[in-house]
Every structure is written in C-alpha cells, then in structure tokens.
Amino acid sequence: xxxxxxxxxxxxxxxxxxxxxxxxxxxxxxxxxxxxxxxxxxxxxxxxxxxxxxxxxxxxxxxxxxxxxxxxxxxxxxxxxxxxxxxxxxxxxxxxxxxxxxxxxxxxxxxxxxxxxxxxxxxxxxxxxxxxxxxxxxxxxxxxxxxxxxxxxxxxxxxxxxxxxxxxxxxxxxxxxxxxxxxxxxxxxxxxxxxxxxxxxxxxxxxxxxxxxxxxxxxxxxxxxxxxxxxxxxxxxxxxxxxxxxxxxxxxxxxxxxxxxxxxxxxxx
Amino acid sequence: xxxxxxxxxxxxxxxxxxxxxxxxxxxxxxxxxxxxxxxxxxxxxxxxxxxxxxxxxxxxxxxxxxxxxxxxxxxxxxxxxxxxxxxxxxxxxxxxxxxxxxxxxxxxxxxxxxxxxxxxxxxxxxxxxxxxxxxxxxxxxxxxxxxxxxxxxxxxxxxxxxxxxxxxxxxxxxxxxxxxxxxxxxxxxxxxxxxxxxxxxxxxxxxxxxxxxxxxxxxxxxxxxxxxxxxxxxxxxxxxxxxxxxxxxxxxxxxxxxxxxxxxxxxxx
Numbered sequence: 001x002x003x004x005x006x007x008x009x010x011x012x013x014x015x016x017x018x019x020x021x022x023x024x025x026x027x028x029x030x031x032x033x034x035x036x037x038x039x040x041x042x043x044x045x046x047x048x049x050x051x052x053x054x055x056x057x058x059x060x061x062x063x064x065x066x067x068x069x070x071x072x073x074x075x076x077x078x079x080x081x082x083x084x085x086x087x088x089x090x091x092x093x094x095x096x097x098x099x100x101x102x103x104x105x106x107x108x109x110x111x112x113x114x115x116x117x118x119x120x121x122x123x124x125x126x127x128x129x130x131x132x133x134x135x136x137x138x139x140x141x142x143x144x145x146x147x148x149x150x151x152x153x154x155x156x157x158x159x160x161x162x163x164x165x166x167x168x169x170x171x172x173x174x175x176x177x178x179x180x181x182x183x184x185x186x187x188x189x190x191x192x193x194x195x196x197x198x199x200x201x202x203x204x205x206x207x208x209x210x211x212x213x214x215x216x217x218x219x220x221x222x223x224x225x226x227x228x229x230x231x232x233x234x235x236x237x238x239x240x241x242x243x244x245x246x247x248x249x250x251x252x253x254x255x256x257x258x259x260x261x262x263x264x265x266x267x268x269x
Numbered sequence: 270x271x272x273x274x275x276x277x278x279x280x281x282x283x284x285x286x287x288x289x290x291x292x293x294x295x296x297x298x299x300x301x302x303x304x305x306x307x308x309x310x311x312x313x314x315x316x317x318x319x320x321x322x323x324x325x326x327x328x329x330x331x332x333x334x335x336x337x338x339x340x341x342x343x344x345x346x347x348x349x350x351x352x353x354x355x356x357x358x359x360x361x362x363x364x365x366x367x368x369x370x371x372x373x374x375x376x377x378x379x380x381x382x383x384x385x386x387x388x389x390x391x392x393x394x395x396x397x398x399x400x401x402x403x404x405x406x407x408x409x410x411x412x413x414x415x416x417x418x419x420x421x422x423x424x425x426x427x428x429x430x431x432x433x434x435x436x437x438x439x440x441x442x443x444x445x446x447x448x449x450x451x452x453x454x455x456x457x458x459x460x461x462x463x464x465x466x467x468x469x470x471x472x473x474x475x476x477x478x479x480x481x482x483x484x485x486x487x488x489x490x491x492x493x494x495x496x497x498x499x500x501x502x503x504x505x506x507x508x509x510x511x512x513x514x515x516x517x518x519x520x521x522x523x524x525x526x527x528x529x530x531x532x533x534x535x536x537x538x
Contacts, residue, residue, distance in 0.1 A: 014385055018292035021282050021387065022323075025291065054291075091387060093395030099522055102398070106525045114395055116283055116387035116483050118290065118360060121401070123385045126362030129371070132390070136405050137433055162427065164406055214385050253368055256375045 004110050005032075005079045009092035009102065011117020012036075014214020016045030017054065020087075024115045028055045032082030035075050039064045039174045040097065041089035041120065042237045045215060051087075059087065064175065072101045079110045091119035123213040124167055124239045127220045129253025130208075134244065136164030141185045141240070142171045143178070149188040150196070156189075156242050157200045163245035170238045179236035182209045183229045186240070190225075201225060201242075208241040208258055209233055222260035245269060273379050274301075274348045278361035278371065280386020281305075283483025285314030286323065289356075293384045297324040301351030304344050308333045308443045309366065310358035310389065311506040314484060320356075328356065333444065341370045348379045360388035392482040393436055393508045396489045398522025399477075403513065405433030410454045410509070411440045412447070418457040419465070425458075425511050426469045432514035439507045448505035451478045452498045455509070459494075470494060470511075477510040477527055478502055491529035514538060 008027050013019025020028075028034055034057045038046065052059055066074060078084040092098050092114055102112045125132050136159035139152045152168055159166045170180040189201040203226035211219040211233040219233050243250070251268035254260035277296050282288025289297075297303055303326045307315065321328055335343060347353040361367050361383055371381045394401050405428035408421045421437055428435045439449040458470040472495035480488040480502035488502050512519070520537035523529035 011387060013290050013387075016292075018295065019290050019385075021288050021290055022294065023285075023287035026287065091391040091395055093398070094391055094401050096400050096518070099398050099400075099518065103518070103521060103525055114392075116288075116392045116395065118280060118282075118385035118387055119391040121391055122360040122363055122388040123383075126360055126383055126385065129362070129368050131365050131368075132363050133407055133409070135407075137431075138402055138404075140402070158431065162406075216382075249365070249368065249372070252372060256372055 004108070005082045005084065006111035006113060007075060007079045007105050008083065008085045008113045008115060009098060010085055010087050010115045011091045012043065012087050012089050013117040014090065014120060014123055015043055015212070017047055017051040019043070019118060019214060021115065021117060024117065025055060027115055028057060028085050028087065030083065031057065031085035033078035033084045034059045034087065035062055035084060036060070036087035037062045037067060038089060040095035042172055042174060042179060043089050044212060044235060044237070067101065068097060071104055075101065076105065076108060076110065079105060091117050094119050094121065118214060120169065120213055120239060121167060124210050124241065127210055127213055127218055127257070128208050128241055129257045130165055130241065130243060130250050131247060134165050135167055136162060138167040138169065140169045140171055141180060141188060143173070143180055144184070144188040144191070149192045153189055153192040153196055153200060157198050160200060160242070160244055165244050166242045168240040168242070170240065172237065179238065182233055182238050182240060186225050186228055206243055206264070208243065208254065210239040210241070211235070212237065213239060220258045222254040222258035273377070274351045274353065275380035275382060276344060276348045276374050277352065277354045277382045277384060278367060279354055279356050279384045280360045281312065281356050281358050282386040283359065283389065283392055284312055284481070286316055286320040288387060288483060290384065290386060293386065294324060296384055297326060297354050297356065299352065300326065300354035302347035302353045303328045303356065304331055304353065305329070305356035306331045306336060307358060309364035311441055311443060311448060312358050313481060313504060313506070336370065337366060340373055344370065345374065345377060345379065348374060360386050363388050363390065387483060389438065389482055389508060390436060393479050393510065396479055396482055396487055396526070397477050397510055398526045399434055399510065399512060399519050400516060403434050404436055405431060407436040407438065409438045409440055410449060410457060412442070412449055413453070413457040413460070418461045422458055422461040422465055422469060426467050429469060429511070429513050434513050435511045437509040437511070439509065441506065448507065451502055451507050451509060455494050455497055475512055475533070477512065477523065479508040479510070480504070481506065482508060489527045491523040491527035
C-alpha cells in the first residue's frame, strides 16, 4: 500500500499547555495540521490560545462526536496529504478511543507515531508515595446514574485479596462540565457495598484522594473513607486510590505526604 | 519547622533531552542548583551537553552511591539554601529510591514538588495497543545471577489467572553498561518454568517485546516467546509484556502494530 502522510499522536501531559514535552512541541510546530481533543481528560489550567501562540499553529478542537462517530475523518483527511498532529491529554494511548483512531489510520495506509506525555496513572502513584509495582488493575468509577459501581468494587476486592493497591479514575463528562467527585465516587462504592457485602468499602477503609494531579496545587489526602464525604478537595479532576497491604515506607509516605493518621505505621509491614 | 528551600523532582520522560516537559525545562532554568541521575533508567539518546546548553545550567550528575549511600546529601545541602531541581528519567517517583529522597527532604523541613514526565509504563502500554485497564501488577525481571525469576513468574501467573496482562521491566546496571535483554529475560522465565511447572511461560506463549519505547525507533513485536530467543530488537532499553485474555481490538492492535500472527484474532473475545 502506498505510504500516505502520517498522524503523530502527541501527549499533552497534565494540567496545562506546559505539560507537553519539548519533542511534542517541535512536532506541533512542524505539523501541516494540528488537531486536539479535551474530552477524555480534564486539563484544568489549559489555554488553547496560549498553545496556539506558543506553537504558531491554529489548533482544531475535536469533539467526541468528531472522533468516535465520524471516525476522526478530519484527521484522516489531513493525514492523507501531510503530517497531522493530534494533541491528546496525558499519554495518548491510555484512552482506548485513540487506539481505534490509530487502527483506523493504519488500515488506510496512514503512518502513525506516538510522542508520549505524562499520564495521570504514574502521576497519582508518584504523588501518593505508594510503590508502583504494588498496584493491581486500575479502573474507572462511572456516574452512578449510568452504571452501578460493581466493576470498580470487584476490581478493588480482587486487588485487595492480592494485597495490591487500586487506582480509580473518576468519570468525567466534559461536554456537560460534570466531574464525578470523590464523595460521589465513595457513595457509589458504599452503595455497592450494601448490596455485595464483601466488607471492601467500609466507613473506616483507608483511601487516598488526589485532586488536580500534575497541577501546581495538587491535593493528596489519605484518611478513612468516611472523612472524605465532607472533605473539600477543591476543583477537578479527581482520583482515588485504595491501598492494599502497605510497606512501612509506603505508610511513612502517606503520613508525610498525605496527612494519613500516624497509627498507619502499626499496620504496615 | 522553618521552611527551607525546596527540591523540585522533574521527570525527563523517555529517550533524550527532548522528553522533558516545557514546565520541567522552566523549573530547570529557574533553579539555583540542578542535579540529575541516569542509573534508574537508560535514556539511550540523552546528551548532557545538549541539556546544559538548552537550560543554561550546569548539571551535576549523581551516582547510585551519591543518592542511596550518601542520602542525596548534595541535593539536600543545595535545597537548604534555595531551589534544587533533581532531574530523573521517566516520571520521577516510579523509581522507589526517589520516594526515599523525598521522605528524607520532608523530614529535614525541605519542601518538595513533582513535575511529571512520560513513564515507560504508560508508553509501553500505548505502543502495544493493549488496554490500560487490563494490566495487573507490573514487575522487574532481575539478572539471573542476582535473583532467580520467581517473583516475575508468579506475578505473570497471578495476572494470567485473572485474565490480566503483565508489564515486565528488564533490569539494568547502568554503571556496568549491562542491560538484561529480551532473550535473557525469557530464558530466565523459562528456566523458572522448568522448576515451577505451572505452564505459564512455554515456547508458544504469546509475548510482546518492546525496545526503546519513547525513541524515534521503537520496536514493538508480538509473537510466540520462542521466536524472541533469536529476534534482533536492536539496542536497549527493553520491556516485555505477557498478555492475558485479549479483547478483539487488542488482538487487532497486536496484529497491526506489532506484527502478531493473524490467528490471534480467533483467540480474542
């Protein structure tokens, strides 16, 4: 098949237009066409006009509809003729929808490359001070009116049985400006607890709430779940971690970096 | 406690000096002192002189000994007087040794911040086209003369029972310029298989080998493990993924992006 143009998926990293890598900015400056989406993650400090000024490019913002229903046809059309850069929050392929775009491009004979960016996954692990290799499967907690929290509940339960931590992303509906909050996510899990009764999410279960990972004002707070029902984390986006067994250094990190109760030391290994 | 200066941990991202974020570069330019380490990960394209030129700063390279045995005392001394930037490959807190540095700083009353960078963890997930939420615990495969591969073997087995994928980092000894290769890692796992006999790593087990994630020449190859024993992945660093159950889109991705055998489609769900 004749090689056409290419799509370069560029990760924007976290929070704002300063999260992109130098490589990603170079690719953007050299692109024939630049596209972007902001619906798979919230970047609370992001300014499109700053990015356009810094890159010297007009950036076409795409909606979920443009990408998922219209099969990213605007990007494909541009990439048949030259180099299209597609700017994506975080690390580009963590949102599965972009894997579909990449598959579609390759089927059409369009080359693809990835310029990676910081992801909320490693950022939250890093901010918490918990050890990366102790995290099991991660999961997204959906809005309770869409789906009950049974999959997240079971994932946390499964990880807990293995002593592993669980990282939970909290669902967002950017087009409606709605972001599941930490209290809402905990209520959804506690509601599931009343039905599943496996004693996984109780009022005194240790949780770590993270708000605005990657921004200049992240909040990282470790405490009994019940305390989060009234705690003010400020603006979105939010993430929750349910720790499994703690290494003593992890307990120390949660106490120092996340204000966890000192008695956590006694429970660590 | 009186607030002293601060340490800003800045992620360098992957491969070379262009992997740092714009924010990370700003922090470096504004630092009073800049330190760096390159022993927790290999950045094959990295040039210290380029970084120094781009940032306008002298960068002090620290060894494992400087950080782990001497408790990063050079960074601590600088951070008592002003702003010390500590440049770290990938996303800074994924290497647990840097969590220790952060703990030590906070105990001394030195503030800490993190500027995140792209991590090999999300990069490899992205390059493979496998779905992030299907990865279980990740693990490092050690040099066989140091430690047999029993922990990685058991982690892969545990994830496999849950249908989850396993991401394996391959150990490095940068100061000796030694990098565990994909054939060596597989041999270590196959050797463990002969002792543990759980039929986890067989010659026809599907594996995904990734070399130089985040560089301009990454190799991503999916095939039966035995084929990797003679496959040339080029230079380090290396990563291995052992997939669990595959979604049909994941099978499609491995076929398109990693040259997996077409028959993989029949085994997917």
